[in-house]
Each structure stands twice: as C-alpha cells, then as structure tokens.
Amino acid sequence: MRRELRAEWTKLRTEPGAGWLLTALAVLTAAAGAAVCASVTCPAAGCGHDTVRLALAGVQVGQAVAAVLAVLVAGGEYGTGMIRTTLTAMPRRGAVLAAKGAVLTGVTLPAAVLAVLGSLLAGRLVLPGRGFTAAHGHPPLSLADGPTLRAAAGSVLYLALVALLSLGIAFAVRDTAAAIGAVLGLLYASAVLPLMVGDPDWQLVLWRLSPSNAGLSVQATVNLDGLPLGPWAGLGVLVAWTAAALAGGGLLLRVRDA
Amino acid sequence: MAPPRDAPAADRALACDVMETTIEVAGLRKRYGPTLALDGMTFTVTPGRVTGFVGPNGAGKSTTMRVVLGLDAADEGAALVGGRPYRSLRDPLRHVGALLDAGALQPSRTGRNHLLWLAHSQGLGVRRVDEVIDLVGLGPAARRRAGGYSLGMRQRLGIAAALLGDPPILMLDEPFNGLDPEGMVWIRRLLGSLAAEGRAVLVSSHLMSELEDTAGHVVVVGRGRVVADAAVADLIAAASRDRVTLRTSDRAAAMTVLAGVGAAVTVSDRDTVTVSGVPAERVVGLLNAGGVPFSEVAAHRATLEEAYMELTRDAVEFRAASGGAAR
Amino acid sequence: MRAGGPSAPGGFGRMTRAEWTKFRTVRGWVAGMAAAALVTVLLGLMSAAGSHTSCGGPDDTCPVPPVGPGGEAVDDHFFFAHRPMTGDGSLTARVTSMTGKVRVPDRVPGARRLDARLVPWAKAGLVVKDGVRQGSTYAAVMVTGGHGVRMQHDFTQDTAGLPGGVSAGSPRWLRLDRKGQEITGYESADGRRWTEVGRARLPGLPDTAEIGLFAASPGDLTVTRADFGGSIEQVRFSETTAVFDRVELSGRVAAGAWRRDDIGVTTEADGVTPHHPGGFQESGGTYTVTGVGDIGPVVDGPRPENTLTGVVIALIVVIVVAVVFVTAEYRRGLVRVTLLASPRRGHALAAKAVVIAAVTFAAGLAATAATVSLGTGLLRGNGAVLLPVSGEAQVRLIGGVALMMAATAVLALGLGALLRRGPAAITAGIAVVVVPHLLATASFLPDEAARWLLRLTPAAGFAIQQSIPEYPQVLANYVPSAGFYPLAPWAGLAVLCGYAGLVLVLAVIRLNRRDA
Incomplete structure (x- = not known):
C-alpha cells in the first residue's frame, strides 16, 4: 500500500492541472461566497438570513471543482490508456483505488480548509457593510462560535466527501466527460428535484436523499429544528452516497477488464 | 478561366498538372520554445515519383508536413501545394491527400462512417467511400467500430482517407508503421502505381530501409534542415x-x-x-x-541505410550511448 | 482546373453536412440527445402527475378565474355603485378620504383583529365598464393607497398620474370622460384646473355602459422563506373605504338611484352570505364606498412552463454531448483531419455549431412541445386551473425553450473548443448555465443575489420560459423561485446568445492562432 500511495502521490504532484484546480477550489469558493454576501442587504433587525450559510454559499461552486479534480485523477487515466500502465505496475486494484482516494483526500482537505477560511473571512469583511451588524442581530462571523465552527468543519468535510464520491463515480463510468456530467447532475439536479414534485412527503424524502441538500445542512446555524435532517445526520447522507460510490467503483474496477 | 488561345491544349494541361502536383517548401523556420524544430527547411517534391522524406526522430519531418498542410504556422518561410497555400484551397482533399496519424479517429464511429463525413466535407458521395474501402482492402471491417481496429487496419483506413479525393498530391507520414510484411508489399506497390499515374507522393520514414525499393528520390533531413536531396541511385553511388x-x-x-x-x-x-x-x-x-x-x-x-547513416551522423539528436555504459 | 477560389461558396454547406454525418454516426451522441429530450418529457410529466390541486368545496374543483379582454386571467373583484350611461358623457367626483383596514392574526380565536392601514395598491375612484360581468372591458381613474393617482384599463394597462394620497385637507378631484370608444381620465386638486392622467381606447365598450364609483383593496402579502427551498406566501384580507362628494354625471344617464354591485364577491360555505362584503352609503351628496379585492391580472397560479422543470437537468446532458462533440476530436487528434478537410478553421467550427444547434433545437422542440401539451393536460386532470397564456406566449414558451437549449449547446461547444478538455469545458458549461439557475430558483440564495445571477450569467436565458409577465400594478412575490425572471424573455435569451457568440468567437480566434 505504501508503494501505491507514493506512486499516486507522484502522479498527482506531477499533473499540471491539479495545482490549478486546488487553487481554483479555494479561490472560487471564497469569491462566490463573497459575491453572495455582497448581493444581500439587511436593512433592519431580523432579516432571517443565516449569515454563516451565506458566507459558505461558495461551497456550492467549489464542489464542482473538487469533483473535476477527482474525476481527472481517475477518469483521465482511462482517456489516455495510462490506466493499463497503472494496473500493470500495481495489480492490486483495490489498493490503487484506496491510494488514489487517500491522496485525493490529502490534497482536497487543505484546499477546502483554505476555501472555507477564505469564505468566512470574506463574509466577516463584507457582511457588516451590507447591514448584517450586531445591532441587527448578526454578530461578526467567528470560529469561536460553536455552530459556526461546526459549519466550517462540516463544509471542509463536505468538499472532501464530494471529491471521493466523484472518484467512485469516475471509476464506475471510466470516461471523464460522462463522469463529470453524472457527478454534477447528481449534485445539482438532485438539489432541485424536491422542488419538482408537488407531494410534500415525497419532497421530504427526496430532500433527505439528495447528497447536496442533505450534506449542506451541516452549514446551517439557525432554525435547526426546521431542517428535515440535523446537520451531522445530513452529512451522514453524503457519507453514505460516497461509500456507495466508492464501493461500486471499486467493485467494477476489480471485476472489469482494464 | 479562359485559356490563352495560342497555347496548345496538351502543353497547357501538362503545365497545369505540374503546377498542381508539386509541394514547394522554402526556408521554413519554426521554434518551439528553446527548440528550433525547423531551421531553413527547403525542398521541392515533383510529380511522377515517390519521394522519400527521411531523417531521425525529431528531425522535423512531421512538423514540416503539418506546416505544409496548414495545421501549424511557420515562423518564417513558405510552404505551397500546387502553387498555393493549403489553407486557401477549396475542397483541399481533392488536391492533397494526407495521412498524419492513423489513430486520429473517433473510436465509436465505424471506419466507413469516418470516410463518409470526410467525403461529405468535400462534396463527394458514398460511392467514392466504398471505392476507397475496396482500394485499401478494408472490406467488411469498414462497418465495425474504428476503436477496435488493429494498427494495420487503422493505417489502411488512414490511407483510404488520403485517397478519398483522388488527389494529385499525397503526403504520408510513416505509413509503414504497424503494417505486416504483406501490408508493406501492398503499400509499396500502391505508392509506386500512384506515382506512375503522375502524382507527387511524399512518404516520410525514419527507417531508410523501408523506402529503399519504393522511393526514387529522397530528401534527407536532420536538425530541421535538408541534409541531402538526391536521387536514390546517386546517394548510394556516393556512399559506395x-x-x-x-x-x-x-x-x-x-x-x-x-x-x-x-x-x-x-x-x-x-x-x-x-x-x-x-x-x-x-x-x-x-x-x-x-x-x-x-x-x-x-x-x-x-545500402541506402548506410548512405543515410553517413549523412545523418551529425544530425541525430538522441543517440544511444555506445559501449558498456548502457547495460 | 479543379481548384476554386478561396472565397468560393459551397465549402461551408459541405462542412455542415460533414459535421452532421459526424454527429449522427456516433451512437452515444445521438443517444445523448434523445436522453436529453426524454429527461425533459419524463421529469415534466412526473412533476405534473405528482402535483394535485384541490380547492375544497363540495365537488373539490378550483374556481376558474375570469378572463380579461386580452385573454389573460384576471381578478375582477370590487364594489361598484353605478348607473347606465348611453353615448358620450362624463363623471366627476371629489375624493375626500381614503382609509383602510388589514386583518392581522387573531389573538383570541374568533375575535377579528384589524390594523387601520391602507395597502399600497388599495384603489378607489371612477370607472366605466361594459356591464357588471367579471372580466369585461373597463377604464378607471383612481386614487391609490401608496402609488398616487392612476389611470388603468382592461386589467393590464396602467398609467401613473401625480403622486400623493388623499386627506380631508387635500382632497383630490377625479373625472372620467367618454367620447365614443375613447376614455380620458383627469385629476385636479381644486376642481378647476384639470390635468390629464391617461387615455384608453376600449373597442369593446358598448354604447350603453355602466359608469360609477368603485373601491377595491388587494390582499396584504407577506412572504417568508421556507425552510428548504421555496417561500411561503401569506395573503391577509384588507379593505378600503373612500368618501366621495361633488359627484356630477353629464350625458344621457338613466334616471333613478345608484345601483350597487359587489362584483366578484365570494360567498361563505352556506353559498349565500358574502365573504368580506363591500358596501355603499349615500347621504346628502356624500357617497361612502367600501371595497375588497382587486381589478388586475392574476399572476399567481399554475402556468404551462411549470411542466418544463426537467429542462435544466436535460441541459446537463446537452452540455456533455455538445462539449464532447468537439473535445473528442482533440483527444484523438481527429481535429487535424477535420482541419485538413476544411482548412478555414472558422468555417469548421461554425459548421459544428450549426449542427449542434440544429440537433439540439430539434430534440428540444419535440421535447418541449410534447411536455407542455401532455403536462398541462395532466395538470388540468389533477385539478389545476392553469393561467391562460396567449398563443404567442405558448409558441414562445415551446420554441423559445428549444432555442435556449440550442444556444446552451453552442455555448458548451464553444467552451469545448476554447478549453479543449472535456471535463473542464463540461464543468464550465454546467457552472455558468445550470448552477446559477439552480441556485437562483431553488431558494438557496437571497432573492437579490438570485436576480443578479439571472441577469449576468448565461442562465439569464431561462427567462424565455416566463409566460406570465410581471405587472408593476399588481403586488406579488416576483422572485426567480416563483418563476419571475429579472429580464424580459427575449432579453434573457439574448444574454445567453451573446455569451454563446462571444465564446464561439474566442474559440475561433484561438483555433486560428494556435497550431492544430
């Protein structure tokens, strides 16, 4: 396993796009969060906005970058045929998947930490200027606040989980274009699916099943009772999706011809 | 275009054909970052014979071909086919047929459909497609996904694409790659007969031996410029x-x-x-x-190989370390 | 000579044909387009089939709103004190007071609590109307709760007069003048110097029309955000009372008293007692009119575009196919073969764009036409009363959404040619078209942010599906999540097309500059 890890780390480190994507993950997340914060105003007390969620809204954009990185790590090898070289050099396919997952997590986590810290910082700087002041019931964002810390840590985990989910899907689909379409479809389309059905019971079921809706409930800091799922339970839904994708991708990798 | 009245018809046709069937490369220079890929490449390919285009890997053969075909732009110099830049040709495949990379295929499309879209782009019909399929002997494989082709079948498909527009000029980059001995014999005969019909045929290779029985003339290149441009017989005589x-x-x-x-x-x-x-x-x-x-x-x-080794001794960019060092 | 000139015609047409051959001979791409159409239809029908509307009542059917002269669904609910007038004539009156009440949630069950305030679009004034049938043609000049004097006619038309309200200290004079089919509204502060507010032509107004005093007050709207997606709208009952004096009728008016009609009033469960009735009192030249309701177009309710919710997901598939249509060539070096066949690179890319646009449009059109016609049928079957839209709006919805899908495909194709890498281009395409729309309409974002997204990003193109326009004179929850886009339909589509064109031009420039 150590050799697989080293090999995958060398591969990722020498892939020129990876550094750019990780930078983009951090920058786009923070920038999108700042843009959202800048477009909202709170003229009086009780605007009803969840400021932590507003500041972390960029994760909706950043998750796409994390997905692309993950899909390239796996699917890119299928595009070039390098997967055959990889599997010739490292015939233990399960170990290859595990190594890729570990390396991917290893690089996504620091980028996600930067993305989340950048978002919170941007929110802290921008929001008071838009009327989200302590006088209006919105104290400045701070990691010392328990729910904020949970939302921040949860968002970091969310991004890493999205990367792993994408890795599993990419190994199952084996084509970068199709995989990226599938992952983004799953993340974004499932988010709106609950709005498409009229039946409230089905709405609730679909909401709870959707990896992005449920997963991002970890960002909520106000009105927690109104959420269909608690913050950590919601992230648990994404964990389940990720585990299923990795298991499926791993199984297909083992049983199929390379 | 009205021909001048006093010109005899036969002469005019010939003049036209000669002009239409030459590749002229003059003073091409191209730099990729620190590497000088082409350094004053100059030669002319005339009709009626197979011209070999040889040189070690990295000598600038493919780059020259891409510049001639308007795919890459040279920093300096001019490349003309039939007296005109490739990118000004209408229905270019009726003027120049080229095989650059036999792997340049959509794997999920059948070989026949690959030829079909090319034919449509030149205003040609499906009949011509079936003709060239027969000509290169692709046969029933033409209706299978090109992704499943062997290297040799891809070469045949690529040659079929080059022949599609029945062009007076042919440029083939390493057409012998991946062919079995029977395929080699076939392509040598094909190239010979195409040249005999009065076409200009430029065939690149990094193995001189492949060209020995085929080419009447060779342009030997090294480090981005022409090292020798001579009839095969003269080259061998000089080396002997x-x-x-x-x-x-x-x-x-x-x-x-x-x-x-x-x-x-x-x-x-x-x-x-x-x-x-x-x-x-x-x-x-x-x-x-x-x-x-x-x-x-x-x-x-x-042998032509020896003549070539002699000529390109200085021009080889990468040479295996001699002696016992590489063990 | 076989060679043609560099500008010889025919090359582009041939290249387009070649690209079409390329497209149709890759089974995955054809299947992808079919899948996009199928996703549109299936998701649309699924959401239509799953949406049941019930309005209570004995037979559980929803009331069908009246239809105005323009064919749109309208609210036509007001208190009307009127007299028939034949031919030309005019009505003048002074409004000396206008007050209002809004019902607020009960503290003690059964005990009504009312706030004394006027809602901004409470209206009272003079109206001439074709009888008392709901939805019939009319023209009115009025004082409003918060928008000054207005001249309105035929539900959708609204012209502003001078701002300001009414009080005992500063009464306002109004006059409605009929000459044939032309109605002119005037206002005055003193009854001597008159200012024209607006003019209306009512082609359907018969020779004898009802003219008189009216009052109406639309419900007080509050919107709260739902916990997960969407918003909750609450409408509270409100009424307004206006006092008129110096009422003067000139023209051929039938003798007798003012007739009173509480037009459009609903009844309680017993079917007899009016629910929130209006009223009219006359004493010594002073007339007090109390009214509930509104005269204007209906903007809330199921609409035909509600069946097209699947389009946004189908677009993901469209983007993947369009991107791969070009990046697959880069992956295998096939692009060189393409450029050998068509050395004018702009033509090669334009031919690709034409093919992908045409294919997407055809697939999209089939899908939208099927979805809208079948889906609206399903919705009606499930008890929904769809807001009627004009034939033109229907065509714009079906054809426009197909155009929007085609423009998105061209944008994705351009991104593919520009970035040359499938995953990057697909992500970019989804990120600029699908994601902004999802974020804006799924209530993830505050409404202001959502509107900016739908103005600035290519997702603005979704505006083409809005069949019911926004009316400034009707207070409603005009937010993207309720299907109201910040740009007009064609303007939104133009933004998307602009992006597609820009990206395509950049791609051509890059293609021409770089070695293939």
Whole structure:
C-alpha cells in the first residue's frame, strides 16, 4: 500500500492541472461566497438570513471543482490508456483505488480548509457593510462560535466527501466527460428535484436523499429544528452516497477488464 | 478561366498538372520554445515519383508536413501545394491527400462512417467511400467500430482517407508503421502505381530501409534542415565510392598490410573487412605482394541505410550511448 | 482546373453536412440527445402527475378565474355603485378620504383583529365598464393607497398620474370622460384646473355602459422563506373605504338611484352570505364606498412552463454531448483531419455549431412541445386551473425553450473548443448555465443575489420560459423561485446568445492562432 500511495502521490504532484484546480477550489469558493454576501442587504433587525450559510454559499461552486479534480485523477487515466500502465505496475486494484482516494483526500482537505477560511473571512469583511451588524442581530462571523465552527468543519468535510464520491463515480463510468456530467447532475439536479414534485412527503424524502441538500445542512446555524435532517445526520447522507460510490467503483474496477 | 488561345491544349494541361502536383517548401523556420524544430527547411517534391522524406526522430519531418498542410504556422518561410497555400484551397482533399496519424479517429464511429463525413466535407458521395474501402482492402471491417481496429487496419483506413479525393498530391507520414510484411508489399506497390499515374507522393520514414525499393528520390533531413536531396541511385553511388569489400581467411594479416598504406579498415564480418581510401586494384596488388590469402575483392555497394547513416551522423539528436555504459 | 477560389461558396454547406454525418454516426451522441429530450418529457410529466390541486368545496374543483379582454386571467373583484350611461358623457367626483383596514392574526380565536392601514395598491375612484360581468372591458381613474393617482384599463394597462394620497385637507378631484370608444381620465386638486392622467381606447365598450364609483383593496402579502427551498406566501384580507362628494354625471344617464354591485364577491360555505362584503352609503351628496379585492391580472397560479422543470437537468446532458462533440476530436487528434478537410478553421467550427444547434433545437422542440401539451393536460386532470397564456406566449414558451437549449449547446461547444478538455469545458458549461439557475430558483440564495445571477450569467436565458409577465400594478412575490425572471424573455435569451457568440468567437480566434 505504501508503494501505491507514493506512486499516486507522484502522479498527482506531477499533473499540471491539479495545482490549478486546488487553487481554483479555494479561490472560487471564497469569491462566490463573497459575491453572495455582497448581493444581500439587511436593512433592519431580523432579516432571517443565516449569515454563516451565506458566507459558505461558495461551497456550492467549489464542489464542482473538487469533483473535476477527482474525476481527472481517475477518469483521465482511462482517456489516455495510462490506466493499463497503472494496473500493470500495481495489480492490486483495490489498493490503487484506496491510494488514489487517500491522496485525493490529502490534497482536497487543505484546499477546502483554505476555501472555507477564505469564505468566512470574506463574509466577516463584507457582511457588516451590507447591514448584517450586531445591532441587527448578526454578530461578526467567528470560529469561536460553536455552530459556526461546526459549519466550517462540516463544509471542509463536505468538499472532501464530494471529491471521493466523484472518484467512485469516475471509476464506475471510466470516461471523464460522462463522469463529470453524472457527478454534477447528481449534485445539482438532485438539489432541485424536491422542488419538482408537488407531494410534500415525497419532497421530504427526496430532500433527505439528495447528497447536496442533505450534506449542506451541516452549514446551517439557525432554525435547526426546521431542517428535515440535523446537520451531522445530513452529512451522514453524503457519507453514505460516497461509500456507495466508492464501493461500486471499486467493485467494477476489480471485476472489469482494464 | 479562359485559356490563352495560342497555347496548345496538351502543353497547357501538362503545365497545369505540374503546377498542381508539386509541394514547394522554402526556408521554413519554426521554434518551439528553446527548440528550433525547423531551421531553413527547403525542398521541392515533383510529380511522377515517390519521394522519400527521411531523417531521425525529431528531425522535423512531421512538423514540416503539418506546416505544409496548414495545421501549424511557420515562423518564417513558405510552404505551397500546387502553387498555393493549403489553407486557401477549396475542397483541399481533392488536391492533397494526407495521412498524419492513423489513430486520429473517433473510436465509436465505424471506419466507413469516418470516410463518409470526410467525403461529405468535400462534396463527394458514398460511392467514392466504398471505392476507397475496396482500394485499401478494408472490406467488411469498414462497418465495425474504428476503436477496435488493429494498427494495420487503422493505417489502411488512414490511407483510404488520403485517397478519398483522388488527389494529385499525397503526403504520408510513416505509413509503414504497424503494417505486416504483406501490408508493406501492398503499400509499396500502391505508392509506386500512384506515382506512375503522375502524382507527387511524399512518404516520410525514419527507417531508410523501408523506402529503399519504393522511393526514387529522397530528401534527407536532420536538425530541421535538408541534409541531402538526391536521387536514390546517386546517394548510394556516393556512399559506395572508394570502398572495397574484402573476403579473407587471414583477417589480421590483411589489416596489417592495408593499414600500412593508410587505408581505413573496418571489420564487417568474421572473414570480411571493408576497406576505404584505397582503390580495388591497389588492394589486390598489396595483398598479393604481402602474400595474404583472399577469396574475393569487390567494389562495395552501399545500402541506402548506410548512405543515410553517413549523412545523418551529425544530425541525430538522441543517440544511444555506445559501449558498456548502457547495460 | 479543379481548384476554386478561396472565397468560393459551397465549402461551408459541405462542412455542415460533414459535421452532421459526424454527429449522427456516433451512437452515444445521438443517444445523448434523445436522453436529453426524454429527461425533459419524463421529469415534466412526473412533476405534473405528482402535483394535485384541490380547492375544497363540495365537488373539490378550483374556481376558474375570469378572463380579461386580452385573454389573460384576471381578478375582477370590487364594489361598484353605478348607473347606465348611453353615448358620450362624463363623471366627476371629489375624493375626500381614503382609509383602510388589514386583518392581522387573531389573538383570541374568533375575535377579528384589524390594523387601520391602507395597502399600497388599495384603489378607489371612477370607472366605466361594459356591464357588471367579471372580466369585461373597463377604464378607471383612481386614487391609490401608496402609488398616487392612476389611470388603468382592461386589467393590464396602467398609467401613473401625480403622486400623493388623499386627506380631508387635500382632497383630490377625479373625472372620467367618454367620447365614443375613447376614455380620458383627469385629476385636479381644486376642481378647476384639470390635468390629464391617461387615455384608453376600449373597442369593446358598448354604447350603453355602466359608469360609477368603485373601491377595491388587494390582499396584504407577506412572504417568508421556507425552510428548504421555496417561500411561503401569506395573503391577509384588507379593505378600503373612500368618501366621495361633488359627484356630477353629464350625458344621457338613466334616471333613478345608484345601483350597487359587489362584483366578484365570494360567498361563505352556506353559498349565500358574502365573504368580506363591500358596501355603499349615500347621504346628502356624500357617497361612502367600501371595497375588497382587486381589478388586475392574476399572476399567481399554475402556468404551462411549470411542466418544463426537467429542462435544466436535460441541459446537463446537452452540455456533455455538445462539449464532447468537439473535445473528442482533440483527444484523438481527429481535429487535424477535420482541419485538413476544411482548412478555414472558422468555417469548421461554425459548421459544428450549426449542427449542434440544429440537433439540439430539434430534440428540444419535440421535447418541449410534447411536455407542455401532455403536462398541462395532466395538470388540468389533477385539478389545476392553469393561467391562460396567449398563443404567442405558448409558441414562445415551446420554441423559445428549444432555442435556449440550442444556444446552451453552442455555448458548451464553444467552451469545448476554447478549453479543449472535456471535463473542464463540461464543468464550465454546467457552472455558468445550470448552477446559477439552480441556485437562483431553488431558494438557496437571497432573492437579490438570485436576480443578479439571472441577469449576468448565461442562465439569464431561462427567462424565455416566463409566460406570465410581471405587472408593476399588481403586488406579488416576483422572485426567480416563483418563476419571475429579472429580464424580459427575449432579453434573457439574448444574454445567453451573446455569451454563446462571444465564446464561439474566442474559440475561433484561438483555433486560428494556435497550431492544430
């Protein structure tokens, strides 16, 4: 396993796009969060906005970058045929998947930490200027606040989980274009699916099943009772999706011809 | 376009054809970052014969072809096909047929459909597609996904694409790659007959031996420029000059005698040496005088490969380290 | 000579044909387009089939709103004190007071609590109307709760007069003048110097029309965000009372008293007692009119575009196919073969764009036409009363959404040619078209942010599906999540097309500059 890890780390480190994507993950997340914060105003007390969620809204954009990185790590090898070289050099396919997952997590986590810290910082700087002041019931964002810390840590985990989910899907689909379409479809389309059905019971079921809706409930800091799922339970839904994708991708990798 | 009245019809047609069937490359220069890929590449390909385009890997053959075909832009110089830049041609595949990379395919499309879209782009019909499929012997495989083709089948499909517009000019980059011996024979015959029809045929290769029986003329390139541009016969003659092959049972004695008069002697076999710098009659005289036994003295006929090695010795960019270092 | 000139015609047409051959001979791409159409239809029908509307009542059917002269669904609910007038004539009156009440949640069950305030679009004034049938043609000049004097006619038309309200200290004079089919509204502060507020032509107004005093007050709207997606709208009952004096009728008016009609009033469960009735009192030249309701177009309710919710997901598939249509060539070096066949690179890319646009449009059109016609049928079957839209709006919805899908495909194709890498281009395409729309309409974002997204990003193109326009004179929850886009339909589509064109031009420039 150590050799697989080293090999995958060398591969990722020498892939020129990876550094750019990780930078983009951090920058786009923070920038999108700042843009959202800048477009909202709170003229009086009780605007009803969840400021932590507003500041972390960029994760909706950043998750796409994390997905692309993950899909390239796996699917890119299928595009070039390098997967055959990889599997010739490292015939233990399960170990290859595990190594890729570990390396991917290893690089996504620091980028996600930067993305989340950048978002919170941007929110802290921008929001008071838009009327989200302590006088209006919105104290400045701070990691010392328990729910904020949970939302921040949860968002970091969310991004890493999205990367792993994408890795599993990419190994199952084996084509970068199709995989990226599938992952983004799953993340974004499932988010709106609950709005498409009229039946409230089905709405609730679909909401709870959707990896992005449920997963991002970890960002909520106000009105927690109104959420269909608690913050950590919601992230648990994404964990389940990720585990299923990795298991499926791993199984297909083992049983199929390379 | 109205022809001038006094020009005889036959002459005019010929002039037209000659102009339409030349590739002119003049002073091409192209730099990729620090690498000078083309350094004043200049040559002309004339119709009616197969011109070999040879040189070691990285000598600039493919780059030259891409510049001629308007895919890459040269920093300096001009490349014309039929007297015009490729990118100004209408229905270019009716003027120039090219095979650059046989792998340039959509794997999920069948070979026949690959030819079909190309045909449509030139205003050609499905009949021509089936003609070229027969011509290259792709047969029933044409209706299978191109992704499943062997290297040889891809080469045939690529050649079919090049022949699609029945062009007077053909440019084939390494067409022998991946062909089995039967395929080699087939393509040599095909190229010969295409040239015999009056077409200009430029065939690149990094293996001179592949071209020996095919090309009447070669353009040898190295480090981005032309090293030699000559008929194959002349090249071989030049490389054979002042060389004698000597078969002897006493190699050591023969080498001693010949080295004494300043001849360069190289061992080519257990009982064969190649002598250069001394004419054959003198060799016979010296051996007789020295009492060295020999069974054969003959003027050496160089292979095209040797001529090529001679020419490109300085031009090779990467050469395997000689001796025991690389073990 | 076989060579043609560099500008010889025919090359582009041939290249387009070649690209079409390329497209149709890759089964995955054809299947992808079919899948996009199928996703549109299936998701649309699924959401239509799953949406049941019930309005209570004995037979559980929803009331069908009246239809105005323009064919749109309208609210036509007001208190009307009127007299028939034949031919030309005019009505003048002074409004000396206008007050209002809004019902607020009960503290003690059964005990009504009312706030004394006027809602901004409470209206009272003079109206001439074709009888008392709901939805009939009318023209009115009025004082409003918060928008000054207005001249309105035929539900959708609204012209602003001078701002300001009414009080005992500063009464306002109004006059409605009829000459044939032309109605002119005037206002005055003193009854001597008159200012024209607006003019209306009512082609359907008969020779004898009802003219008189009216009052109406639309419900008080509050919107709260739902916990997960969407918003909750609450409408509270409100009424307004206006006092008129110096009422003067000139023209051929039938003798007798003012007739009173509480037009459009609903009844309680017993079917007799009016629910929130209006009223009219006359004493010594002073007339007090109390009214509930509104005269204007209906903007809330199920609409035909509600069946097209699947389009946004189908677009993901469209983007993947369009991107791969070009990046697959880069992956295998096939692009060189394409450029050998068509050395004018702009033509090669334009031909690709034409093919992908045409294919997407055809697939999209089939899908939208099927979805809208079948889906609206399903919705009606499930008890929904769809807001009627004009034939033109229907065509714009079906054809426009197909155009929007085609423009998105061209944008994705351009991104593919520009970035040359499938995953990057697909992500970019989804990120600029699908994601902004999802974020804006799924209530993830505040409404202001959502509107900016739908103005600035290519997702603005979704505006083409809005069949019911926004009316400034009707207070409603005009937010993207309720299907109201910040740009007009064609303007939104133009933004998307602009992006597609820009990206395509950049791609051509890059293609021409770089070695293939």
